[in-house]
Amino acid sequence: MTVLLRRELKIGLRNPRIWLSGLLFFLLFLTVLAIGLNGEAEKLQVMAAPAIWLALLFCLLLTFENIFEADIRSGVFEQLHLSNVSNIEVVSAKIISGFIVTTLPILLAIPVGGIFYQLPASAISALMLSALFGAPALIAYSVFAASILAGQRQTGFIGILITLPFLIPVIIFALAGVESYATEGIWNPGFRALLGLSMTALAICIPASAAALKTYLD
């Protein structure tokens, strides 16, 4: 597992494209939307939290959609299977490395987005916390979709269609948590529910993805 994780991190660091494309998508999405809102401060502040969450959601769905593709095409995935490496380990390493390589840069870019939308510092920290608590759920469901679609060509939007229903509660609780952060602090019900969703998503999606990848091999 640590061997796999080290490999994934090394690959991530050597291919800046992997995290840079997600980061650029995130910032471009927010910029275009801000332009669309005419840059009016009132509208921007209202739209900031949903906009940043939508950007985060699409960003993670798109970056995790093809996470198994390269290893399957090159044959690395089969070789790992033949070396008695379990799919649970493969999936876990992908999730942890994906969090570090692609998600952390986006979390760190949230303040930049917040400045575009003229948010106060407390709102920015609320958004960063919500993203930190909710990202594991987004990643887990995206990885699950990727494992179901592994090895198929031209999946397009199917991954997004599969995962979107599961992601709706995540967005609802994230935005509720952001709203009540100012009055109720970090352990408000929204954030607690969000953390719960993330834990559940990981607990379900890691074994489910491992099983989905196994059917790919058969």
Added chain:
Amino acid sequence: MAGVRWNTAPMSIAGKYQQHGLHFRDVSYRRGEKLLFADLSFSLLPGEVYLIQGDNGAGKTSVLRLAAGLTRAESGALLYENYNGAADAGSLIAYQGHGNALEPSMTAQEDLSFWLEIYDHDTDPDDLMDHVGLNDQKHVKTSALSAGQKRRLAFARLKASERPIWLLDEPMAALDKAGKELTAQLINSHIDIGGSAIIATHSRFPATTGKRKRIVLETGP
């Protein structure tokens, strides 16, 4: 597979290779609607080389993938044995498919070291690279290696796995004369220490040591 008992002589280092077997018992395989082959039976024993021949689409690759446990048979059984009886495929099989399973952003040495860590073998990667003639490419990214060099690196991984049964899918494809000679030499050195191999090939295959057998798959109607 219960009740199958094979030779149970004590293990030695050579014994790790010298006592193994892979047995196809009446294996049939279907791809989609089409039955590719039916009731295929053969036994692969130490020092043997099986050549699987046939036209494109006859099922050569499928035989290898069945042997590797990467796909399932329609009917029949595959039995694996090692020095202490029935074994699982994972401890015996090294598979070289169409892809070389290399990570483009790693250097040749890093890639090989990764697999050595996965296999949990403390073999020196440099020795393996010398063995396959990649001494000068150790720190070259695998994406910058030529087709022949990539194949050599894949062979280094096969050797690193220390598995007695090599399954090779068109190992001579895209290789020049020197590459083919080296490949034959690597296969020979594997057979000489008691290993065995199943090789899928659509063309004539150069001479190797060991006992050679041949299976020709007919393309059905």
